[in-house]
Amino acid sequence: DVSVPSAPVLLATDDTASLSYGVAVSGGVAYVADGAAGLQVVEVASPVTGVTAVDATTYRVNLAGILGSGTYNVRVNPTVTDLAGNPMDQDADGVGGELPDDIHTFSFAVEATPPTAPGNLAFADDTGISASDNLTSDSELLFTWSASTDANGIANYEYRLDSGVWTPTADLFAIVPVPGGEHAFEVRAVDNPGNAGPTTAMTVTADLTAPPAPGNLVMSALGDVSWDAASDASGIWKYQYRLDGGAWIDTVATFADGVLAFGQTATFDVRAMDTAGNAGAVATATFTFEHGPKVIDHSPDGAIPAPTDHIDITFDKAIDPSTFTAEDVRIISPALARVGGVRTYGARDVVVVGNLAYVADDLRGLKIIDVSGPTAPVVIGSLDTADARDMVISGNYVYIADGGGGLKIIDVSNPTAPVLAGNWATDSLTRGVAISGNLVFLGDYSSGLQIINVSNPAAPVRIGTYNTPGRAWGVAVSGTTAYVADYESGIQIVDVTNPYSPKRIATYDTPAYAMDATIADSLLYVSDGSGGLVILDVSNPASPQLVGNYAIDTVGVALAGNLAHVASYSDGLNVLDVSNPAAPVLLGTYKASSYANDVVVVGSRAYIAYGGSGLEIVDTYINPVSVSQLDATTFRATFAESLSEGTHHVWVGPDVSDLHGNQMDQDGDGLNGEAVDDAYSFSFIIDTVAPTTPESLVFADNTGKFDTDNLTSDTSPTFAWSASTDVNGVPAGGGGHDGAS
DSSP states (O other): OOSSTTSOOOOOOOOOSSOOOEEEEETTEEEEEOGGGOEEEEEOSOOEEEEEESSSSOEEEEESSOOOSEEEEEEEOTTOBOTTSOBOOTTOSSOTTOTTTTOEEEEEEEOOOOOOOOEEEEETTOOSSSTTSOEESOSEEEEEEEOOOOTTOEEEEEEEETTOOOEEESSSEEEEEOOSEEEEEEEEEEETTOOBOOOEEEEEEEOOOOOOOOOOOEEOTTSOEEOOOOOOTTOEEEEEEEETTOOOEEESSSEETTOSOTTOEEEEEEEEEETTOOBOOOEEEEEEOOOOOOEEEEESOEEESSOOSEEEEEESSOBOGGGOOGGGEEEEOSBOEEEEEEOOSOBOEEEEETTEEEEEOBTTOEEEEEOSSTTSOEEEEEEOOSOBOEEEEETTEEEEEOBTTOEEEEEOSSTTSOEEEEEEOOSSOBOEEEEETTEEEEEOBTTOEEEEEOSSTTSOEEEEEEOOSSOBOOEEEETTEEEEEOBTTOEEEEEOSSTTSOEEEEEEOOSSOBOEEEEETTEEEEEOBTTOEEEEEOSSTTSOEEEEEEOSOBSEEEEETTEEEEEETTTEEEEEEOSSTTSOEEEEEEOOSSOOOEEEEETTEEEEEOBTTOEEEEESOBOOSEEEESSSSEEEEEOSSOOOSEEEEEEEOSSOBBTTSOBOOTTOSSOTTOTTTTOEEEEEEEOOSOOOOOEEEEETTOOSSSTTSOOOOOSSOOEEEEOOOOTTOOOTTOTTOOSOO
8 A cells, every 4th residue: 555655555465376577457457477477367456345324424335255364454535525525534633635644544354264163072960871871860961071272262152952042151061951852962162253163062862751660579489589670761771679778789680689588577679770870669578588388288188979170278378369370270180181183194293382283294294283273273284205203393494304214304484385495315214303503313223323414404414423233213412412212222322522423421221112212300211112111310321320110101201390291102191290200100191092102292281193193182281260269378279160080180389479478388498489399289089989889798696596587685796798899999997988988
């Protein structure tokens, strides 16, 4: 600016690319001769496009565009006049319009660079599982951040919640009230020129609703306390429990192990905490851990002369009636009741999964039967194979021991349309099959034990064999031990730790022909044909020991608790009590017109592979239709109809509890609710048939003239007769009565 020649003022520069040698200006453009860089064209015009009056004394200068960062020099010439025509007198010397004295100049800087974003935005009220899940149970939240930087300094910060109005603050924190739900918090810096910087943001969730109290507090037979899981929108983090108002103890389980000592009475509190840290309502119960109740009396007892539709049970202490239901009473009658069935070609084995029964049907392969209506089961799918003898199910595949057809693997993911997925042609006649993981174990008659890898069902591969001395039929696997029913060679016990090289570790020669084997705990139940049911202790597989035997033709067995359900080729289904395996007791039977080959038990029902009779469904025990309370300690179990002639076996409990929640302790060992030891069992007989009439009645004291005139002078005559007979016996002094009538 050379308006004052004696004092030029630098207004602006443009550093061209090379060495400038000359310049010419036309209009608002300068043309620079820039040496090696050639011609440079630089805009030098003022950006002012006009002036607009704001009021009588204030004017706004309009610009052609937004000014960029930098320093700007402004000159207002004294040609501006007031309403009387007087020009500017900026120096106030009484002489207006002087150059340069009455020129008004000023400078200002434009700083368009915003400040940096605030750093280290943190949420101080995180009460969730971790300190970084941005989850809280607090309704007033504290946010903190570190300072921003700016060349012109920071004027203040602004924050907002959920895109609301910005709130200014000079602090590096903000306390913000929030409702429940997910929220977005933002903060930014504002510099002294007024530039708002970029935002720093985070999302937090406020869960202000505590979970409900856990329900159904129950003390177990061992002094454990359990409860039902609570629910919460944020999810349950953990539970806290305490005794008698003590310190809270954390657990992620829905039970507290061994929390009560025997003989202790305590108040138990439990609450749930959600993932936001909300502590829920407290559930409270008072428990006394003591000996559970025992059955001390029952009716009927012994033999009764007429059918009955109920039995009465008396305990030694008051019972919580809500814990004694019809499911707690089970009765096995001598003649098991048929529920339904469906005829097939020649059922040899059966497996039940859900509402479907899978039957190995001899020369007709696989039959799939819907048993959801057990009185009228329906075949819904089938697939022919060579000679289906035995089978197991794993996932969507049925593995069939198919006689001369080897191993058949059938995909039953669509049970109405089973398809062959793979097969393995064995060397002999495949009789039995078991599975463990991806390995199938086959009893392959004259080829012994075969081990097949079925990890790819479409391409099974044999990886190991052990040629047994007899003819391999059934096979059972427990851990790393296989038990092969080797027909005339009894049981072969094989170590399959290395399935590529199985090794026999023991043998047990059964009385007849070992056809199948089932293992439960450390007992092996051998179906030994005419040799009966043979029970071996295999707790040491290298040294099997005979425990017991029951003489009945046995081809298959299914276990359910203390009951062994024996498929007898000629004698149908026989239910044995094996609570004492050394002396099994026959409880009930069922016989159809063909030959029973195998059996499986689900709940109260037995599904029998009954040869030409097909699939037979039988109730192995029945429950009463109701249990009613007669007084504090006595209850009546009522059946749908009167029980029939014969011996009836009854089990009660052990899940019946006293008023303190203690389950039955029938054996009195302080361990309540033991499945076997604390169930009470008894038997009674319904005998409606009277004993035979006594015969050969004689009068021993005849003193009359003739031996047959039945005339005596004796005041204590003696009578004698021959014994009566009765299936239940005639007790001494019974006066011609049997145990029932």
